[in-house]
Amino acid sequence: MSKAVHFQSAMASALADRNTARDEIFAWLRGLPPEDRAKVPPEKFARLTAEQFAMLLGRSRPQKSFEAANSNSGPASDTPFNRQKGGRTRLYGTGTLKICSPFQRAAKLASIVGICTGLASISAVYLTPYTARLAPPPIRQVSAAKWPQCSRLTSSTDGCVYYVESALTWSAAAQMLDIPLPVLLQANNASGASPLAKGSPIIVWRFRRPLSN
Amino acid sequence: MVNMIQPKGRDVNRPRIIFTAKSKGGVGASTLALCIADQYDLAEHPLRIFQVDNQARLSKSLGRSIISINIAFGDARRDPSMLIRAFDPLAVQIEDMRMSNESALIDFGPTETARFLEWARLAEFDDDLVVFNLPGIVFVPAVAEPEAIRAAAKTLVEFEKSLPSVKRVFVRNERDGEFERLHPASEAARAFREELLPLLSSVAEFRMPAIEAGSWRWFEAACLRFTDAIALTAEEVMALTGLSRSESKIVRGDVAAWLRTMEEALRPFFPFMDDGNDHE
Numbered sequence: 001m002s003k004a005v006h007f008q009s010a011m012a013s014a015l016a017d018r019n020t021a022r023d024e025i026f027a028w029l030r031g032l033p034p035e036d037r038a039k040v041p042p043e044k045f046a047r048l049t050a051e052q053f054a055m056l057l058g059r060s061r062p063q064k065s066f067e068a069a070n071s072n073s074g075p076a077s078d079t080p081f082n083r084q085k086g087g088r089t090r091l092y093g094t095g096t097l098k099i100c101s102p103f104q105r106a107a108k109l110a111s112i113v114g115i116c117t118g119l120a121s122i123s124a125v126y127l128t129p130y131t132a133r134l135a136p137p138p139i140r141q142v143s144a145a146k147w148p149q150c151s152r153l154t155s156s157t158d159g160c161v162y163y164v165e166s167a168l169t170w171s172a173a174a175q176m177l178d179i180p181l182p183v184l185l186q187a188n189n190a191s192g193a194s195p196l197a198k199g200s201p202i203i204v205w206r207f208r209r210p211l212s213n
Numbered sequence: 214m215v216n217m218i219q220p221k222g223r224d225v226n227r228p229r230i231i232f233t234a235k236s237k238g239g240v241g242a243s244t245l246a247l248c249i250a251d252q253y254d255l256a257e258h259p260l261r262i263f264q265v266d267n268q269a270r271l272s273k274s275l276g277r278s279i280i281s282i283n284i285a286f287g288d289a290r291r292d293p294s295m296l297i298r299a300f301d302p303l304a305v306q307i308e309d310m311r312m313s314n315e316s317a318l319i320d321f322g323p324t325e326t327a328r329f330l331e332w333a334r335l336a337e338f339d340d341d342l343v344v345f346n347l348p349g350i351v352f353v354p355a356v357a358e359p360e361a362i363r364a365a366a367k368t369l370v371e372f373e374k375s376l377p378s379v380k381r382v383f384v385r386n387e388r389d390g391e392f393e394r395l396h397p398a399s400e401a402a403r404a405f406r407e408e409l410l411p412l413l414s415s416v417a418e419f420r421m422p423a424i425e426a427g428s429w430r431w432f433e434a435a436c437l438r439f440t441d442a443i444a445l446t447a448e449e450v451m452a453l454t455g456l457s458r459s460e461s462k463i464v465r466g467d468v469a470a471w472l473r474t475m476e477e478a479l480r481p482f483f484p485f486m487d488d489g490n491d492h493e
Binding site: 002003004007010011014015017018019020021022024025043044046047 | 254255256257425426427440443444447458459460461462463464465466467468469470472473
């Protein structure tokens with residue numbers, strides 16, 4: 001047998017042995033519980049093919065619980081890709097990753113959207129007085145006869161007529177409107193000496209722009 | 214695009230002179246020389262091996278079958294004629310090869326490559342090769358690193374000037390990564406684009422892959438040839454590396470896979486490799 005033929009035989013044998021040995025190491029690593037696999041020196045992983053390495057990293061062997069992993073004494077399962085719906089798969093270390101079904105993912109998304117909408121609504125209620133002040137002042141005619149009616153006396157109320165529902169003093173109204181009392185009295189052409197009776201009108205005007213004709 | 218030399222005819226037994234040259238160390242020239250030496254050994258073709266390198270890497274692996282030429286450059290500075298005389302034994306040996314039908318493999322160190330080319334110009338060595346009807350081929354490896362790329366380009370240019378009859382082959386040593394994956398804005402990519410790429414239209418080239426996962430290091434430390442490493446039993450590899458049986462088989466197999474790839478890469482340059490070397 002020539003040297004080359006003898007060597008080619010040795011080479012073929014070495015290549016075949018390598019494939020077998022890689023499969024052995026892959027099977028061993030795949031059979032390890034993830035917490036044990038995390039302790040394996042990196043050189044062992046370097047012996048695998050790229051595909052085997054990807055299979056190990058991309059798919060962890062399913063386990064029902066942390067307790068089951070710790071009490072694992074039997075041989076490793078040969079089904080690395082078989083997961084139960086909604087089950088927990090342990091990754092390296094002690095953390096867990098919740099595996100969700102599409103329905104569960106949709107429900108989670110819906111609840112997140114709901115929470116966000118609620119927060120936005122609450123924020124709107126509390127922020128309205130501030131945002132209203134930032135809004136441009138209304139345009140009103142000199143005559144208040146056609147002004148709209150105010151529903152409430154608030155710090156953002158402006159350009160409307162409020163009809164008193166129960167007896168009210170001018171200073172209390174000014175306080176509710178957050179308007180200086182002289183300004184409120186000026187707008188209503190009143191002295192402020194007598195309290196407002198039920199049904200009395202209060203012209204709410206903050207003088208942020210001139211009245212139009 | 215990789216250019217390959219197509220051998221002319223089936224002049225399988227024709228002796229040739231093979232250079233592995235570099236202007237920078239650590240680019241895989243001696244590894245390549247060792248691989249070529251293994252191919253000649255397997256084919257049982259006579260090969261005279263010269264090492265013109267103070268590192269003496271080849272002689273450690275190939276033992277006494279190698280001729281080392283050490284040049285004391287310090288002395289050459291005092292007496293420039295020493296530079297010419299230093300390579301004279303090489304010229305004598307090569308002339309002698311005509312009679313013995315041997316090929317020659319010459320592995321140069323980084324400093325020695327430039328000195329040899331200087332000598333080749335002075336001694337008109339290229340004319341000798343033509344007269345001796347001795348085809349020459351030079352392999353210039355580089356890793357994907359700017360200095361190595363520039364050095365390879367310089368070596369290829371210098372060989373063209375000094376030994377125009379010698380066929381030039383650029384070897385992409387992918388030990389440190391593939392050349393195609395160099396970042397376009399990197400210094401290495403610029404060096405490749407500006408200095409090496411323009412030369413590659415007239416230069417053959419091939420890829421020298423990395424040996425997987427550093428599997429060669431134990432065998433290299435033991436000064437083994439590739440063929441010897443592959444022929445080791447699993448027990449011998451275990452004793453050498455301290456690895457488990459499975460891992461020992463894998464590292465030996467990694468070396469075998471690399472050598473097989475190299476055989477395919479070198480086949481177009483060495484016609485004898487096509488004879489009686491049917492794999493699988």
